[in-house]
Amino acid sequence: MDVAGDPEGPGPPGGDGPPGSARETPSRLSREQLFVLISAGSLNLGSMMSYSILGPFFPKEAEKKKASNTVIGMIFGCYALSQLLASLVFGKYLVHIGAKFMFVAGLFVSGGVTILFGLLDQVPEGPIFIAMCFLVRITDAISFAAGITASFSILAKTFPNNVATVLGSLEIFSGLGLVLGPPLGALLYQSFGYEVPFIFLGCITLLMVPLNMCILPNYESNPGKHSFWKLITLPKVALISFVINSLSACFGFLDPTLSLFVLEKFNLPAGHVGLVFLGLALSYAISSPLFGLLSDKMPHLRKWFLVLGNLITAGCYMLLGPVPVLHIKSQLWLLVLILVINGISAGMSIIPTFPEILNCAYENGFEEGLSTLALVSGLFSAMWSVGAIIGPTLGGFLYEKIGFEWAAAIQGLWALTSGLMMGLFYLLEYSRRKRVKVPNTLGTEEERTALLSDEI
DSSP: OOOTTOTTOOOOGGGOSOGGGSOOOOSSOOHHHHHHHHHHHHHHHHHHHHHHTTTTTHHHHHHHTTOOHHHHHHHHHHHHHHHHHHHHHHHHHHHHHOHHHHHHHHHHHHHHHHHHHTTGGGSOTTHHHHHHHHHHHHHHHHHHHHHHHHHHHHHHHHOTTOHHHHHHHHHHHHHHHHHHHHHHHHHHHHHHOSHHHHHHHHHHHHHHHHHHHHHOOOOOOOOOSOOHHHHHTSHHHHHHHHHHHHHHHHHHHHHHHHHHHHHHHHOOOHHHHHHHTHHHHHHHHHHHHHHHHHHHHOGGGHHHHHHHHHHHHHHHHHHHTTOGGGOOOOOHHHHHHHHHHHHHHHHHHHTTHHHHHHHHHHHTTOOSSHHHHHHHHHHHHHHHHHHHHHHHHHHHHHHHHHOHHHHHHHHHHHHHHHHHHHHHHHHHHHHHHHHHHHHHHHHHHHHHHHHHHHHO
């Protein structure tokens, strides 16, 4: 990996440059790189635990407070809407605010509002409870957007030639947070009640603040001349953004629906419901580093990962219920197996998206530096948020109207569409490049023939 602060400057990430342009990567991490990994890992772990802890028991508690399934889905979805808007703002102004300050401030606010979320059971039921849920979730989403946008930018700045590998490796912490959140939350909920899970996680997050203030490096950069609009209007970036939307929506769909489906279908206690989420989170955490490493070492595989990952994800959602037209009996072991496969396919699709967008930006004239990294980070977070808005909101509505089986199948169609569109784009791109190479080859042969004729 590259040593931060190399005077030669970073090359394009992902290894797509010419063979002679890549710098030799030392086998050992520098102190600065190690500190960045610790900081980003602490953010991923804390934020994912706080996010996933709601799954096993919050929908049930919200129902007691007179919130419908659709409203519960909107409570999950408002997090993503707020993150969408905040990511666009933070991505644009990161170089003005400062990456380190944005990271630490986001972590501090996130810990505080997580504690506040644990006090919501003291709020009167009905509109007041619902309004407070929205307010706390929106604040938490803004703080998370600040932290994750700064984190992606700092990581890409520190590891310019190993972006996918580093992001994939850090998904271990995200997956660990998703793994630990539901069972830990369910266990604390069963043992101590509603408040303790949130207070416990909020305090852990706050303890990470002074650590990151001490070890996180401070990067400075000048504002860039490019905008989100120029980035998102690149055809390849637009299609990859749609892929991110679909995958995020698939994840978000499960938040308000899966726990209720498992409770109703298999009559599991709340403490065991959190274990069902392990299949998805654990397989995603284990597979992501592998796909990140392969994406950096063999960039030509990224297109296959993006397409196949989406198609496999679509098949998984058809089988989650399973959809009634397949006439397959719903069984707990089958549900867990499908979640495991879905975690692997999600890692296959998600990890290559960031370096693909970054390479496309560099190929289209975006300058190398923190300003472009901030734009790509903000765009990635924003596009992820778009799917996370639609997934829980639409999922909660469809679950209420047509049941989990059909709702999951409809969700799978989104991943199927994005996978097919991405595959078609790569086929057209390959065909266009092939047509460009043929005239160049003919021209070279004609010139060689002419020169030989002149010599004779």
